[in-house]
Every structure is written in structure tokens, then in C-alpha cells.
Amino acid sequence: MNGRMAQPISLTRDISPPPTRKASSAQIQTPELAHTNGAPGTGDRVDREHVELLDAEPTLAAVEAGQARIRDHLEYFVKLLSSVTRPCPGPTLTISDFSKLYKRNQHAHGRHFVVHQHDHPISGVHYDLRLQFSESSTISFAIPYGLPGHPNSLRPNRMAIETRVHNLWNNLIESASHATGSLLIWDTGEYEVLPRPQKKTRTTDDELSDSGEDDARSHSERLFAAFQSRHIHLRLNGTRLPPGYTIAMRISASDSLKGPPRKPKTKRRRMDPIRAARLRKQRSAPADSETEDDELDETQSETAAVYPADVDAALASEDEDEDATIRANNAYTGATNAIGSVHQRHWFLTLDRKLSGFRKARSGPDEGRWVGGWGEPFFVKGRDVERSLVTGRSADEVMRDEGVEKFVGRKMWRPIVE
Template sequence: MAQPDSLIRDISPPATRRSSVQTQRLTPSVEHQGTRRIRSGCKDVDDGELEPTLAAVEAGKAEVREHLEYFARHLSAVKRASPQPTISITEFRNLYKRNHNAHGHHFVIHQHDHPISGVHYDLRLQFSETSSVSWAIPYGLPGNANSVRPNRMAIETRVHNLWQKNNLIESASHATGSLLIWDTGEYEVLESRTRQTHNTDDEHSGGDDQPERAAESQNGRLRVAFQSRHIHLRLNGARLPPGYTIALRLPSQNDAGKQPRRKRRRLEPGSAVESTKRHLASFKDDDDSGSDNDQSETASIMTSNVDAAMASESEGEDATIRANNAYPGATNSIGSLHQRHWLLRLDLGNSGFSKARSGNDEGRWIGPWTPFFVRGRDYERSVVTGRLADDVMADEDVDMFVGRKMWRPILE
């Protein structure tokens, strides 16, 4: 196959800034851009055989026919022993095969260390046979029921293609940083506790709509909940605790009516700070988003992402992708809009927590699992391969990568 000219394309928003100086400094050799010799230990191929790199596939510069076999082979070859939970390659294959249909309900959480937007976590939820709706969560999923910062920002991004690459991939390149699978599995969409109580009463009174609701697919429930702008989502993965449930809500002031327009003016690197300040000044936090600490977190998130997001809009992305908010191979039939800011928090009731009424823990939330904290790229490992971000970089021959600094975990 022909080798690609460039890998300067984003994995998930925002895109890289494409100055000629940066491109010359960061872009690796052509041999490493497009093809590489398969590592010793890969099955079904001879050592030394050339095939596309993971980065080339992820950037849309190369295609593979049997994507599951391609990714399973690569991930199996680099799998490591890990002190954190992992799944086997067989489980990885079976998870894909179960959900390779119109009613699939696959999810993946990627840890992405992007050179411009920095470390963040991408949540992707399958809603059709080919497509997944996606959010970028700067600080990862919450794991402490009693946190003083219960709310997280979840920024809606492009609709991704599931099976060609996005839900299955771990990769690294100078242009896009490292990407690893933090957790993966299947999701359930739950009703709010108020709605559950109401439905229980309907069951006792012989409600006619119960069989229809029970037969509805999980991705069908996701579509309905997404349109209502309020999603109660249980993630049945390998890393997250059993019963782990979050609530995603889109505040009315953040509910844009159409895709944002492309910025007419190209931003110079030094102008991103001013754009960020203007965006922050116009942003109003949700009325019940929490304490001053929550507002401070929101400001911090937007400071670290808005400049890169605006740069993405100004860098001439393909008009079709921008208009449809979907990458090639995906169809935005769910009505996703780019860069809408959702609020995400633990769904304490559906996660099994209740507030203690007495004793030493009076007033605190008590539940079935102990708190966990997302600690970032130097600690978090892939749930498939057991690798750290630096391991992914090394395995993909990415040297001297310069990431964005200042990311700090939420440990309170």
C-alpha cells in the first residue's frame, strides 16, 4: 500500500495546530508514519512483514480489512502484566462480537494525552451498528461519593466510528499523543429514581406500556435519554465498580440549537488566551452545579480546553465532518452537537449509596464500594494491555513527545 504523506489529524477533538515549524519538528519519518515491521510475537504473520501502523489507521491514512483481527493482534503482542484490572484478548474479541449489530450497547473510555488539549478521558457510547456519541471528560469519571467537587464537565465531541478503529484502538503519534483503553464494556440506560417509583406503581396498576419499555434496546433507551438531555448511565466494565452509575445532564443554557459555525478568523498561537478569557466571561454555570469549588473546576476545565477547541474550529477541518459532527464511517443520527457542555456526576442512588443517619459517618454517603480516583497518565493503565501511556509511546516508537502540563487529579 502507498505510504501516507502525513499523520497530522486529530484522534478526538481538538485538532493540532498545523504550523510548518511544528510539523517539521514533530512529524516522524515516513517509514514510521505509514508502515512498520510487525513485532516479534505476533501470530499469523511473519516477523518483518510490513503493515499499517496504529497511528496511520487512527488518522484515517490507512485502512485494514479485518479491523478486529488487526487490533487484537497488535494489542496481544504488547500486553503486559498489570497490578490493575485487565481483560483478556478473548474477552476483548467477544465484547466486540456481541455488540456488532444494530442493537449493540458497547462503551469505551479512552485516556488521551493530547499535545495541545492535554490529558483527558473520552467516553464513547454506541447508539447504532456503526456509530458512538462521545464526550471529553477532562478529569475522568468521579469515584468518590463524598467529594467536595461532585460535578464534572463533559464536553460533547464528534460522533465516532466504532468498528473501523475508534472503540478498539490504542495508539500513539507525535501529532496526537497517546491513546489507551481505560475501561470498556456494555452500558445500561436507567430511569431516574422518581420515574422508577412511578413505573412500579404503573406495574401494580396494570400499566399498558410496561412490555414495550422492557423490550426496548439499550441503545434505543440512550437515544431517548439523549434527546431528553438527561441520561442515567450504568457502565458495566472491567475497571469500574459493579453497579457504577453516572448522571449526564445538559443545562438549558448550554443546549445549542445547531452546529457551531466555523470561525472565520484564523487564530495565531498567541491569541488563544484572549479567546479563552472571552469564552469564560460569557459562560454561566448551572444553578445547581455545586459549590464555589465546582465553579473553579469548571473554569479550570474550560481554560485548558477552550483555546484548543477554538484552534480546532479555525484549522480548516473538513466541511462535511464539521457540518455533520461525525467522522468518516459514522452517522450522526442521534442529533449530537459539537462542544456542548454537559454536567456529569455520580448517580448515588442507582449506584447503591445512601446517606448515613447516625454514627461516625452521619451525613455521609455510604455504599457498596470504596472511593477510587483517576490519577492520570503516569498511573492509569490500559484495561486491555496493562500499559501506561509511556509504554504505548515506546511501543509505537514515539520519542521526545512533549505533552501539555498542569493536569492534576481530583483527590478530594
């Protein structure tokens, strides 16, 4: 899994993470591998004891796609990320603290969160906020321009769009592929759900005060209840985000009644014909009978593992049944949508300036402006500037580490810096 590796081909879907493939079409267990543990094709970076092979030479993309069953996702990703860290001038979270954070939230009342920077080839650059609500699952929101960080911004509001319910271990991922683009950890930590402020006559959320009522429920239970009420006051205690950072999320009654979008009538092809033809040619090429499997050309070996049957049949199937289940439940395999998330429902997100520690100046040169809080505002500046909190990598460096070359991303993304 280094810069010299050929492009991973296990991941060919246009969503992240993609649904897993069924054993009948993609998960092949040869007699030699059926009862053997092994590490993915990443050198010595991952212990053999943590990976159960369902494909020969599984890649990170195969792990993300569910084609390699991981016994300990934390151990797997800790070793993987440790091997690709770089010096970074900005805020960082050590691998040790990254591991401890995840471990202490591996239970039913965990409150882990992550903000991923995602450069997707179709939807473009956006930021995914994922919030743990059970031992296994997280609700997920796509925020096109990232979290707001300027209390006096001319554009203080954001749109947050519900996406599929993810597995908790997806919070650990940094990856890249041509199909899904790059994914890096922008911030991670633990969240708090604050009591819903008491309404006052003719006031805005920024002028609401905390109710002060005691709540014996865990924060994940509060998140569950707040999500149902369509009004969440969320404090994100991360490393990059400033202390006390709090946002308000709301959804209108009309939007809450909207169902998930209909399945498109035509299914987009997952692989271009040129690539499919190349794979067929690679598979049909005769192999030296005296050559061992582990000495095969990397691309040929990977092709044989993922496409053991006719490529046309693999392209045609695409696991329709599993895709339909994921759409119906709005949850990836292994996750449970017990919280009632609705795909592509739109939320209104804004910085809660008062609960973040700001106050409105009543006099002086800053009269009418919000002052105090954490002082200097921050701005989310996108893939060309931002780096991973854990590995220090840029989006381009994640791409290179995963062997993704000549990636064509969606253009025209601009940061909000005013």
C-alpha cells in the same frame, strides 16, 4: 510498530481520530499494490488478509487516519494489542474477553462503551467516554478529570463535552503520535440506560427513585431517547469500574440550543516548516536503482508513500472539503450522526449515589455521609499512574511502542482526590 520504529508520519492532525484523506492527495495505489493485500509495517503481528493497502507500509497511525482500509478492525487490533501486552498489577481484561465483548455488540442494538485516557498535546489529559448507539457509530464525551468515584467528594460533579461522533471500531484503539498524543483503554464494557427517576418535591437526583416501569426497547434505543431528552441515567458495566456504577448526565435547556462552534478564520498549519523541509529533502534524495522497495530506508519509504507530490501542495490542501463535511455532520467518515450530537455542547455529569448502591447514614459516626455501595472510593489519577485495561501499558509505554519520542504534553493537569 515497536520501540525502535521511527516516528509515524501518517498522522498529522490535531484531533483523534483524524479525518481520512482523499485518494487524490494521500491515498496512493501503485500498480503493484492496487490489487494486493498486505500487512502494515508491524512485522508479523497482523495477518495480511485483514488489511487492504492504500499506502505502502501503512502504520497504526495510517489505519486510524483511514489511509489503510481494514476489512476486520477487531482482528487487526486484537493481533496488534496482543503483541504489546505487559504484566499489570491492576484490573485487566484478557484479549479473548476484549474480543468477545466487541463481537457480541456488532449489531444495530449493540451497547458497547469505552473510556479512553487521552493525553492530547493541545487539550491536555482527559478521558473520552464513547457510547455505541448504532451498528457503526458512537457518541463521544470528553471528561477533563475522568469519571467520579467518591460518593462524599467535595467535587462530585464533572463536565462532559460532546465531541465528534466516532466509528464503533474507534473503541478498539490504543495509539500514539506527536499530533494526537497517547490514547489507551482505561475501561470498556456494556452500558445500561436506566429509567429516568420520578421527580419528588424538593429532592435532588441522589434522592430520586427508579420509576420501575418496564421498557421493551434495547439499551441503545433507550440511549437514543434519553439523549434527545437531555437526561441520561447510565450504568457502566466495565472491568475497572465497580459493580453497579451509575452516573447521571444532564444538560440545561439553554445549552441544548447552542450550535456547533464556528470554524476558525485562520487554519493552523498541520506541519512545521523544518519537518516539511526534511521531507522534501528525503524525497529528492536519489535512490539506488538496484534497491527493491522493501529494502528502502524506512523513513524514505514512508515519505514516498504519504507525500508522493509536492509537500507544499499537500500542506496547502489538507482536504478542506472533507473537513467541512466532518464539521457540518459532527461525525467522522464512516460514522453517522443520526442521534443529533452537537459539537462541544456541555453536559453536567455526576455520580448517581443512590442508584450506585449508596445510602445516606442517618446516625452514628457517618451521619450525613453516603455509605455502602462499593466501599472504598476510587480516583482517576492521570497518565503517570493509570494503565491500559487491555495491554497493561502506561501512556509512556504506548508512546515508546509507537516510536514517539520527545513528546511535549500540556502541563498542569491535577487529579481530583478529595
